[in-house]
Amino acid sequence: MRTHGAGTLRASDDGTAVTLAGWVDRRRDHGGVAFLDVRDRTGIVQVVADPESNAALQVAHDVRNEYVVAVHGTVRLRPSGMVNERLGTGEVEVAASRVEILAPAETPPFPIDDRVEADEITRLRHRYLDLRRTPVARALRMRSQATAVIREVMEAHGFIDVETPLLTRSTPEGARDFLVPSRMRPGAFYALPQSPQLFKQLLMVAGVERYYQIARCFRDEDFRADRQPEFTQLDLEASFIDEADIYTLVEDLLTTIWSRVLDVKLDPPFPRMPYAEAMARYGSDKPDLRFGMELCDLRDVFAGTDVGVFAGALDADGTVVGLCLPGGGQLTRKQFDGWVDFARSRGAKGLAWAVVNDDATLRSPLAKFMSDDETSALLTATGAEPGDAIFFGAGAVGATRQLMGALRLALARDHDLIADDRWEFCWITEPPVFEWNDDERRWDSVHHPFTAPTDEALETMEQTPGQTTARAYDIVLNGTEIGGGSIRINRTDVQQRVFALLGIDEQTAAERFGFLLDAFAYGAPPHGGIAFGLDRLVMLLAGEDSIRDVIAFPKTQTGADAMTGAPSSIDADQLRTLGLRTRQPR
């Protein structure tokens, strides 16, 4: 149907007879001559219809934006001085002998224009039009490139792609499941997988040794800019490996992706930071290392202080955390109040602040309670200079660090302190195995119940569950967790001890994971793996702020597909077939 891509034509094609087909990106009609910018997936080229070919000119008068046309003509160099340097094809144009309308088009509900960002809901309702725009199309291509490189690298390392079921068994742990009713067994349900976790471990027992899959996963939880109910993981698992093997493999994979997709050279190995250190220095298990502003432990500075809130926190075995904002002395009282509100909205009782004066004294609501020794120790500890602001959080250790970590990010964003041209990868290692669930009064898994504790932690696991470190790792890029995994438990005795701590008795374990435990009885190799959030990875590659921008047909925050109208009600027959009845929603 066509001989060339519109965007591929160059001066060297001068004189070539071509047939193009694509959409009319824009028409400029001068009456006696008309220009059509014709767009296809390769780009845009200018087509000229002039009186030398009256038939073409007549059709050109009739076409409108987004009409689908075929153009027969000849490539020629543009007259001197009329080169368009913003177009790859700017040196040439196609002199049309014939223009054929393949399909007319309504005026689109929003401009198909890279410069205009229409309302997101309008774009999603007509996603097929939104996808015509360059930025969105570019993200899809980048995603395809990334998955192509992933397959290449994984195959080169001897991994094989194995598909696992989408209709599987519900597991009450973790995220809420999406459920699918069974017609054959009314009242019974499949669950869509939250991840292929159990299957990939079974593949290890099966002797696959090296598995990977680009797998769709489903979690019925609330949305964020980087969370959709269905998303894609690069999932992998290998036998007879340890953490170092995973790090090497992943660093090779990511380095290759960045090199091939962005032509950016990364510099592995990536830094590794124990979880406890990340929490202490950044108040986050996914620190953004593109800027400094580390948290500052002020417990020593304020030991025995007269500042009431600090003393109260320290007496209760809590902490005082400082955070220095360079140049923050410029903030107005109202702005400081705004950050206090920020802290309160995140559940903190308050947030204190101080500005460092030129003479190294403090301007602060708390200044009159602080001794000179405390002030100078504070400046030394935080490294604050005159003109800087220091924020203080006080309270329970975990919550305070988390609050100050969130404040660190928000302040840096607000003051544009984040270098957006950097790729700061980081491994976060040895997170806790268990976390205390205060509501349920029990220990929960941080990762999942098959995560192996470190050898050292294993000895004291029962005495101090909260301090048990895991052979687990997350990989973080620019403050976004892009992947996480662990070395799994392959010894029955260890698995039983972990279940015991989690309050999962033998019978419950058998009901929920019996098939896995049975399998492990037949010779389970040491194994481990990792899963990447592919959407997040591509989001960062493409420089986007939301994974919706790298998913062809994403859902809105209430789980709706603005285009198809899903989820929709179903008719009574379908319900009857499945043995279901719906209740009137209130």
Place this chain on the structure above:
RNA sequence: GGAGCUGUGGAGCAGUUAGGAGUGCUCGUCACCCUGUCAAGGUGAAGGUCGCGGGUUCAAAUCCCGUCAGCUCCGCCA
């Protein structure tokens, strides 16, 4: 479950703080004119339940209450 922001011709915005006639800007659309534009240009025209419902008021896009939708965040996401 909770907090915040947004909703004004087809698109993007201003107008809301301090109530006074659907007021304005840029683009698009339609008609006519136009032989070198590339965000073409010129002349003219059409196009509005100010998200929806209720309230206050002589009078509401503007104030109040409710509600819907979108987005961001907290909780949630082994």
